[in-house]
Amino acid sequence: MIDNAQRNREAEVNLLAAARDAQWSATTFLGPGSLKLVSPAKVNLLLAIGAVRPDGYHEARTIMHALALHDTMYVHAAPASADEVARAATESRAEVAVGGPAENLLVSIDLSDRTGQGLAVAAADNLVFKAADALARALDRRDCERVSVRIEKHIPAQGGLGGGSSNAATMLVALAQLWDVPADDDRVVAVARSLGADVAFFLQGGCAQLGGTGDTLERTLAPSRQAVVLVKPADGVCTAEAYRRFDERPTPVQPAVLEAACAAADAADVPLVNNLAPAAEALLSELVAVRQWLADRVGAQNVLLCGSGSATFALVDDYDAASALALAAGKQGWWARPTNLSGLRAAIVPSRR
CATH class of the missing domain: 3.30.70.890 (GHMP kinase, C-terminal domain)
Known part of the structure; x- marks a missing residue:
């Protein structure tokens, strides 16, 4: 049973989080030039799972449709010093992860849960960080860099709504812009597909039929x-x-x-x-x-x-x-x-x- 003291502690935490969110601004916390992005949810109108392939994945044909329900993301990139990246790598902070082709990419992720279901994911385990790390490696970016991310979560986890995959695709779109790479660059698309069947869909959005393991665009629908x-x-x-x-x-x-x-x-x-x-x-x-x-x-x-x-x-x-x-x-x-x-x-x- 939850006692009154625990309820009071939880209420205090919620009030502090609400106050922090009310004061948050992309320009103040991330810096000028921050990108604001939408990261939509999806549903599968059709999901037809087939046989297991030799590579262990299932054949799948699906028709996905984006929803108006979406997370909001803010992304900012700036140069970082080698000392700053090295220090972050040794501090083991849950909201920070280090990657890139030369362990030169410092990614910080601020999650603001708006679902009411609770959300706590370490940056290193977040598909957003994995997207940034994979794209930096695909582009062989070796300068030390800090990428700051804010995700306002409206899509619940473990719902089959593709929230994590959508956030990863949105991170790819943001970094393609910040790193001066076309969003439809083959390397961006290849990274999306490598991260999961749903990620590539969110680069397309709308309504689309996918085949293979559910990651290959076959056609779009109205x-x-x-x-x-x-x-x-x-x-x-x-x-x-x-x-x-x-x-x-x-x-x-x-x-x-x-x-x-x-x-x-x-x-x-x-x-x-x-x-x-x-x-x-x-x-x-x-x-x-x-x-x-x-x-x-x-x-x-x-x-x-x-x-x-x-x-x-x-x-x-x-x-x-x-x-x-x-x-x-x-x-x-x-x-x-x-x-x-x-x-x-x-x-x-x-x-x-």
Whole structure:
């Protein structure tokens, strides 16, 4: 049981964090020339997992769609001294990591959680740092440099919404701009693909069909603007475990359904299918309750698990309906947000002059 003293301590921490956020400014904390970027979430309208390949990955065909729900990122790069980088490498601070081709890249990451679910990731484990490190190596940047990052998180972790992958893609977009490299440079795209199947999608955004292991762009579709509600229980699903369960009892997508999805020119015409969902639901039974709760309200054909979970999305008539449904889901004890399908991608927000 949580006692009053612990509640007071937590309230004090929350108030301090809120005060710090209220005073935060990109120019003050990162410096002039900081980039502001949007880092959108996604859903899979189609997720058709296939057989395991010789390299250990699964064949996968997916149609991803960006959402209006997004994290906001700020990125600034500046020269650093060798002593500064070396000192940071020995201090073992959770918010700082050192990488680059000559251990010359100092990356600091400030996470501001706006999801209400709590978030604590060491910089060295953050896909944002891995993106910066990989791109610096691909470009063979050897001058000592400090990259400061602020991430305001609205996309919950372990939801299948691609928040971490989107942040990594957004970091690549930011550094390409700061390092004077085209965002569609082959090296940027190659780094994105090396970081995970979803990262390359966020460079494209909108609605796109991907093949291979889900990382190879096959075509784009006309995006939709339909309203969506996202609902997520507190617990997450281990993606690796979901795939292991899937391999024990594979459930391929019916050829006719896959053909219809792959023939659709418009996102609105894609049937909602996810053959990884039964494996994920077997690991977290609360997903069944969420799916059934949403299906009772909007129809089963409009409800689908996001990737391997644990968020489930439902297509609804309009934003007001999504807001009402999110409010009702919150009363069930679930995290829930209204949003829209969107044409967004990882992108720099134009500065106002």
